[in-house]
Amino acid sequence: MATNVAASRLQGTGANALELDGVGRQFGALTALSGINMRIAPGERRAVLGSNGAGKTTLFNTITGDFHPTSGSIRFFGEDITTLAVHERIRRGLRRTYQISQLFTNLTVRESIYLAYRGVSRNRFSLLRPRVSDSAMAQAESISHAVHLDGERDKTVGTLSHGQQRQLEIALALAGAPRFILFDEPAAGLSPTERRDLIEILNALPKHIGYIIIEHDLDVALRVSEYVSMMHNGQLFTEGTPEEIENDPRVQEIYLGGGHG
Amino acid sequence: MSDLPLSPAQKPAGARSWIETLGLAHILLGLFLLIYPAMASDFFLTQIGGYSLVLGMISLSLMLLAGYGGMVSLAQITVAGAAGYVVAIFGVNNSGVHGFGWPWWVFVPLAIAIASLVSALIGWIAVRTEGIYTIMITLAVATACFYFTQQNYALFNGFPGYNGLRAPEVFGVYWRDPVPFYYLCLAMATLAYAAVLYGARSTFGLTLQAIRDNPRRMRAIGFNVTAHKVFAWWLAGLIAGAAGVLLVWFNGRISPGTIAVGPAINILVIAIIGGLRHPIGPFLGAVVVTLMQTFAIDIIGAERFNTLIGLVFLLIVFISPDGILGLWERFRPQAGREDWRTFRTATKQVGNKGRKT
Numbered sequence: 181m182a183t184n185v186a187a188s189r190l191q192g193t194g195a196n197a198l199e200l201d202g203v204g205r206q207f208g209a210l211t212a213l214s215g216i217n218m219r220i221a222p223g224e225r226r227a228v229l230g231s232n233g234a235g236k237t238t239l240f241n242t243i244t245g246d247f248h249p250t251s252g253s254i255r256f257f258g259e260d261i262t263t264l265a266v267h268e269r270i271r272r273g274l275r276r277t278y279q280i281s282q283l284f285t286n287l288t289v290r291e292s293i294y295l296a297y298r299g300v301s302r303n304r305f306s307l308l309r310p311r312v313s314d315s316a317m318a319q320a321e322s323i324s325h326a327v328h329l330d331g332e333r334d335k336t337v338g339t340l341s342h343g344q345q346r347q348l349e350i351a352l353a354l355a356g357a358p359r360f361i362l363f364d365e366p367a368a369g370l371s372p373t374e375r376r377d378l379i380e381i382l383n384a385l386p387k388h389i390g391y392i393i394i395e396h397d398l399d400v401a402l403r404v405s406e407y408v409s410m411m412h413n414g415q416l417f418t419e420g421t422p423e424e425i426e427n428d429p430r431v432q433e434i435y436l437g438g439g440h441g
Numbered sequence: 442m443s444d445l446p447l448s449p450a451q452k453p454a455g456a457r458s459w460i461e462t463l464g465l466a467h468i469l470l471g472l473f474l475l476i477y478p479a480m481a482s483d484f485f486l487t488q489i490g491g492y493s494l495v496l497g498m499i500s501l502s503l504m505l506l507a508g509y510g511g512m513v514s515l516a517q518i519t520v521a522g523a524a525g526y527v528v529a530i531f532g533v534n535n536s537g538v539h540g541f542g543w544p545w546w547v548f549v550p551l552a553i554a555i556a557s558l559v560s561a562l563i564g565w566i567a568v569r570t571e572g573i574y575t576i577m578i579t580l581a582v583a584t585a586c587f588y589f590t591q592q593n594y595a596l597f598n599g600f601p602g603y604n605g606l607r608a609p610e611v612f613g614v615y616w617r618d619p620v621p622f623y624y625l626c627l628a629m630a631t632l633a634y635a636a637v638l639y640g641a642r643s644t645f646g647l648t649l650q651a652i653r654d655n656p657r658r659m660r661a662i663g664f665n666v667t668a669h670k671v672f673a674w675w676l677a678g679l680i681a682g683a684a685g686v687l688l689v690w691f692n693g694r695i696s697p698g699t700i701a702v703g704p705a706i707n708i709l710v711i712a713i714i715g716g717l718r719h720p721i722g723p724f725l726g727a728v729v730v731t732l733m734q735t736f737a738i739d740i741i742g743a744e745r746f747n748t749l750i751g752l753v754f755l756l757i758v759f760i761s762p763d764g765i766l767g768l769w770e771r772f773r774p775q776a777g778r779e780d781w782r783t784f785r786t787a788t789k790q791v792g793n794k795g796r797k798t
Contacts (some may be wrong), residue, residue, distance in 0.1 A: 244661060270663035282658040284651040295651055298644060299663030305672055306644040352662055 195258030197222040197360045197390045198243070203252035205242050212238040213414045216252070222359070224390045227401040229425070230411035231434065236394045237279060239411070240362045244276050245269050257359065271300050273359030277349040277366055279394075285338035289329055289348060292337055293320040296355035319355060327351040327381055343374040350381060361391040367400045379403055402426065410434075474627055483619040487691070488735065491619075493727040494626035495691055498633050498684035500711040500723030502560075502677040505637055508717040509646065510673045511653035515705045516563050516579040517681050519586045522700035523559040524685030526590070526597060527552035528606060529695050535605025538598045545609035549686055556682025557675050564674025568667055583705045591697040602696025606689050617690055626687055630724065633680045637720040640676075649673050710750075714757050716766025725765045729753075 200218040204211070213235045220226055228236050242249050245266040253262045261269050284292050297316040298304055310317060324333050327347040332340060337348065346366060353361045366382075367375050375397065382393070382404040395401035402408070402422040410418045410425060412434055418425070425431055460468065478486055499521050506512045531548035534540040543551075567578050590597040608617035616625050640646045648669055652659050656666045689695045698704075707730070715726025733753060737746035761767035 246657075265665070266660040267663050267665045270661060276661055278658070278661075282655050282661070284654040284658070286654055287647065287651060291647055292651075295647055295659075295664075296662040298648070299659070303644060304648065304664065305669070307640055307646075309639070309643050310647075352658070355662070 195255070196220055197224065197257055198392075199255040200243075201253045201255075203239075203242060203249045203254060205238055205247070206250045211414055213242065213249070216416055218409065218416070220360075220390060220392065222257070222390055223388050224407065225405045226390075226392045227405035227408045227422075228392055228394050228411060229398075229401060229408060229431075234411040235414040236411055237364055238414075240276060240364055240392075240394065243362060244274065267299070273357065274362075275353035275358040275360070276362040277353050277364055279364040279368060281342075281345045281349050283337045283345055283348060283352075286336065288334050288336055289324060289340070289351075290317070290320045290333045292348060293323050293351050293355055296352040297323075300356035323351050323354050326354060326384070328377060343370055343377075346370060346374070346378070347381070350378075354385075358389055361389060363391055363393040363395075365394050365396065367395055367397050375400055398426070471631075478620050478623055486619045486623045489728075489731055491623045491626045491687075492691060493724065493731045494623075494630040495684050495687045496708070496711055496731060497715075497724035497727035498630050498687070499681050499708050500715065500727055501630075501633055501637060501720055502681035502684070503708055503712045504715075504717050504720055504723045505677045505680065506673060507712065508719075508722075509641060509649045509653060510670060512564075512567065512670065512673070513576050513709070514563070514567065514579045514674075514677075515576055515709060516560075516567075516583045516586075517677070517708050518705045519583045519700050520556050520560040520563070520678050520681040521685030521688055522586070522590075522695065524552040524556035524682040525689040525695040525699065526603070527555050528686055528689050529603035530596070532606065534603040536598055536601065536603045538594075538603070539596075540603075545611070552686050553679060553682040556685055557678030560678025560681060561671055561675040564671045564677075568670040568674075580702070580705070583700070584702055587697050587701050590700065597697075600697060602694060602699070604694045606693055606695065608690040617693075622690070629683055629687060633683065634720050634724070637680075641720075645669070645672070710754055712764075714754060714764050716761075716764030718763055718766050722764055722766045729765070 196219050198218065198220040200216050203213060203216040205213040216239065228239065230236050241247055243254060245261070245264060245268075248263060253260060255261065256269065256272055256274060259272065261272065261274075264272075284295070287295070294310060294314075294316050297319045301316065320333070324330060327350050329344060329347055329351065332344055337345065340348065346369070350363070350366060353363075363382075367378055370378060379400060382391075385391075393401060393405060395404075402425075405422065408420060408422055408425040409416055410428075410431055418428060418431065420428070477490060481490060499517050502520070503514055503517045506514050506517075528548055529536075530539040531541050531543045531551060532545065533542050563579065563582050566582065567575050570578050590602070591600055593599060608615065608622065610616070614621050616622055641650075648659070648664065652664070652666055652669055659666050659669075688699070692699070711726040711730050712723050713726070714729055715724065716722035730750070733750050734746070737749040740746075741749050757764060757768075761771060763770070
């Protein structure tokens with residue numbers, strides 16, 4: 181089994197970062213996703229657009245393993261991860277953020293990022309206190325810097341502003357050598373200044389880290405992505421460069437004319 | 442929990458004196474507990490002092506699970522009972538069943554090990570559930586164990602259980618004599634208390650608290666939430682198991698009555714009265730409950746003493762949902778109150794968020 185995993189990882193070196201083949205998800209009679217095919221190269225930055233209820237977050241939940249697809253398969257750097265548990269996928273370099281911040285309200289910023297690093301490294305069960313010299317602590321320093329949270333390291337997460345919590349969301353996804361990140365509406369509820377900050381943070385990510393970003397704000401989405409997929413009613417209906425998508429009349433009808441918000 | 446590591450005030454750990462590291466309150470409390478035998482009669486030493494420490498330890502194992510892990514268990518007395526039965530079966534008893542007569546330094550570690558495994562097993566079943574369902578399933582396990590021990594004679598000697606369990610004599614000291622037994626309980630309780638206090642800020646302690654706050658996010662940063670919860674149960678089992686050994690030496694016997702539903706709920710009552718926010722809470726609760734159980738009979742008569750205990754419980758829960766610890770925080774006129782408010786708002790936010798998603 182272990183050798184199989186290793187072998188599939190080796191094969192995966194030249195493969196796509198993420199490959200979805202006919203992925204579908206049903207909730208009883210409701211079809212939330214159907215026939216999703218997606219190929220995303222390593223380091224590629226992709227935006228997924230679509231009106232509310234188009235299935236974007238369901239797509240993320242299926243990729244991270246919050247629930248398994250009812251049909252189709254998911255490959256991550258060549259390895260089939262369709263039935264893996266969430267934490268197994270994360271340890272292979274997949275990360276995500278949430279539309280509504282999912283944070284540890286009673287921990288500090290530093291401790292949160294420390295845990296995010298620890299989750300994908302050894303000594304998760306350590307009964308010793310983390311030392312300040314711990315490499316994970318050093319990571320917490322540099323990541324909090326990368327998401328512009330230098331001054332808040334020792335603050336309790338519950339006391340942070342909404343914008344800072346959104347930044348911490350991103351920090352948790354950056355800890356511990358991610359290879360691919362799913363950003364679920366990182367700009368939700370941010371002020372214009374904070375949005376500029378966010379674009380800066382995303383564009384400053386190391387080039388080898390690819391991501392998919394779900395974003396309602398086209399200004400943000402089109403400035404941080406190279407390629408755009410449009411979703412509607414649980415299906416992908418068109419893909420293209422930001423310019424092509426912006427000028428596609430169908431997109432304007434469905435997305436901008438429809439339930440935008 | 443307010444006791445989190447690396448907050449600015451605690452950062453330069455090397456620069457602090459041992460008094461600051463330990464805390465003045467801890468030193469005063471420790472001194473009082475050390476000289477307590479000089480002031481107390483044998484009755485107060487064993488029946489109140491020793492017994493409170495033992496019950497406090499069992500409640501501490503519940504506090505570890507509930508306070509840090511958000512898992513309220515009603516099966517902690519069952520875990521302690523498992524250790525007690527191992528002592529009865531592998532040590533010496535007067536019941537004429539089993540009693541292999543192994544030396545204490547074999548059966549005591551064995552008892553704690555088996556209890557911790559029983560705890561991990563119960564945990565492994567219980568962690569599939571959340572909130573009220575964890576309470577229900579652990580209650581079901583505790584009840585099942587009670588009836589099983591009552592009806593099984595081959596292993597547990599059924600209804601009468603085991604009598605004549607004696608603490609060992611080591612270094613020429615009989616460890617059930619009032620003063621040695623008190624110090625033995627004090628040493629074990631201090632060890633467990635210090636371990637929990639230290640562990641709360643360890644990597645695993647942080648992990649457990651983070652799982653309590655947001656299990657979904659913990660999965661999404663690579664943690665196997667189930668495994669970490671079960672590990673917490675195993676650790677709690679070590680504490681409850683050690684307390685179980687002391688409990689049978691205190692009682693001199695173990696029977697299904699020791700692990701019945703009443704005692705199981707008693708442990709929860711102790712933890713709630715004391716407070717779940719800090720490991721000292723269970724010990725405060727244990728002292729209050731032990732005193733009440735001992736003296737309520739004198740005040741109100743044997744028929745109604747449980748009513749008095751119930752009323753005090755209601756009163757404390759009504760005034761302060763966080764038990765005696767909450768009362769302390771509420772009436773302490775200091776900067777600590779700010780932390781307390783922050784904590785309350787923070788927990789409320791967590792609650793609201795949970796409802797939205």
